[in-house]
Amino acid sequence: MTTTPRLLLDRGRLERNAARLRARCAALGVTLRPHLKTAKCVEVARVVHEGRTGPVTVSTLREAEFLAEGGFADFVLATAITPDRLPRVAALQDRGARVTVVADDPIMVRVLGEAAAQPMDLLLEVDCGEHRSGTDPAGTTLLAAAEEIERHPILRLQGVLTHAGHSYGTDDPARLADLAEAERAAAVHAAERLRARGHRCSVVSVGSTPTLLFARHLQGVTEVRAGVSLFWDLAQLSRGMCGWDDLALSVEAAVIGHQRTFPGAAGALVLDAGALAMSKDTGANAFMPEARFGILAEAATGERLPLSVTVLHQEHGTVPVPDPGWFERLPLGARVRVLPNHACLTAAGGHGGYDVHMGDGVPTARWARCDGW
Numbered sequence: 001m002t003t004t005p006r007l008l009l010d011r012g013r014l015e016r017n018a019a020r021l022r023a024r025c026a027a028l029g030v031t032l033r034p035h036l037k038t039a040k041c042v043e044v045a046r047v048v049h050e051g052r053t054g055p056v057t058v059s060t061l062r063e064a065e066f067l068a069e070g071g072f073a074d075f076v077l078a079t080a081i082t083p084d085r086l087p088r089v090a091a092l093q094d095r096g097a098r099v100t101v102v103a104d105d106p107i108m109v110r111v112l113g114e115a116a117a118q119p120m121d122l123l124l125e126v127d128c129g130e131h132r133s134g135t136d137p138a139g140t141t142l143l144a145a146a147e148e149i150e151r152h153p154i155l156r157l158q159g160v161l162t163h164a165g166h167s168y169g170t171d172d173p174a175r176l177a178d179l180a181e182a183e184r185a186a187a188v189h190a191a192e193r194l195r196a197r198g199h200r201c202s203v204v205s206v207g208s209t210p211t212l213l214f215a216r217h218l219q220g221v222t223e224v225r226a227g228v229s230l231f232w233d234l235a236q237l238s239r240g241m242c243g244w245d246d247l248a249l250s251v252e253a254a255v256i257g258h259q260r261t262f263p264g265a266a267g268a269l270v271l272d273a274g275a276l277a278m279s280k281d282t283g284a285n286a287f288m289p290e291a292r293f294g295i296l297a298e299a300a301t302g303e304r305l306p307l308s309v310t311v312l313h314q315e316h317g318t319v320p321v322p323d324p325g326w327f328e329r330l331p332l333g334a335r336v337r338v339l340p341n342h343a344c345l346t347a348a349g350g351h352g353g354y355d356v357h358m359g360d361g362v363p364t365a366r367w368a369r370c371d372g373w
Contacts, residue, residue: 113152159203
């Protein structure tokens with residue numbers, strides 16, 4: 001029997017989720033450039049593109065390098081870059097890849113323009129309300145950054161990019177639709193201002209799973225970057241973005257202890273999946289408090305169990321039980337699946353890859369994933 005904890009990926013659910021993404025983008029008339037920061041996996045990227053290669057979004061150069069080894073060659077690096085990493089961009093380009101980077105102010109543009117050794121494509125990032133990064137789409141900094149690009153012939157402005165990460169803070173469909181429109185409007189307005197000044201702006205890139213699902217339209221947008229919707233998680237389930245049967249990612253864990261005394265319960269199961277296997281993200285708790293650090297499911301069927309991980313140590317997960325009968329139902333050595341709050345951070349644990357199955361938890365393949373930056 002395989003060791004635990006291990007990362008399980010339900011291929012059937014992944015394929016359905018990918019098909020849903022493709023259909024939604026097609027209906028809205030935009031290109032899907034899936035964000036692979038969650039999956040970090042060549043095979044997952046190929047599932048999204050129906051067995052082929054295609055445009056992808058990455059958060060790290062390591063992801064781009066890993067996917068390039070699998071044949072992918074069109075990347076948007078959606079996290080701002082520092083000059084010390086430009087040789088790695090050049091190395092990817094020397095292999096035939098296109099790597100588009102982002103910047104959000106003239107100083108950053110100047111630094112990149114002075115450090116770049118070969119032509120490089122840029123998107124200017126604008127802030128549509130999250131206030132994480134990006135500049136005001138209606139402000140002067142946007143135009144100043146574009147003008148700075150013009151001073152560096154080695155840099156090529158391709159368009160604009162934005163991300164409505166704050167859309168993850170609500171479960172109200174009307175509010176989500178409004179946020180989607182704000183995201184779209186910010187990017188389109190920025191692009192129109194750049195074009196009015198004579199700047200190239202063929203790419204208008206937006207991206208978040210909730211805004212893609214609830215957008216009224218995406219007129220003026222060329223591409224969407226969405227990623228967690230390939231796997232889904234409890235944070236998304238808690239806000240009605242998906243159903244239980246859409247959850248493709250889980251962690252298989254073994255029961256390694258029966259704690260007979262646990263405050264407020266009839267005892268607790270101890271799992272071998274702790275913080276390193278699950279992450280301590282509690283992103284679902286605002287809308288689904290019972291999720292805690294993850295909800296348990298049957299190992300063989302994925303059927304939901306009325307149990308949650310409430311305490312995480314580095315290598316231990318504690319699951320209170322309402323009655324002692326659970327000690328017989330889940331004896332020492334029994335296996336369970338744990339559905340995570342945040343698929344991105346759970347997948348980024350020390351698993352090294354996915355044990356791929358077709359719903360029954362029995363692996364039929366092992367898909368590697370990358371880590372690091």
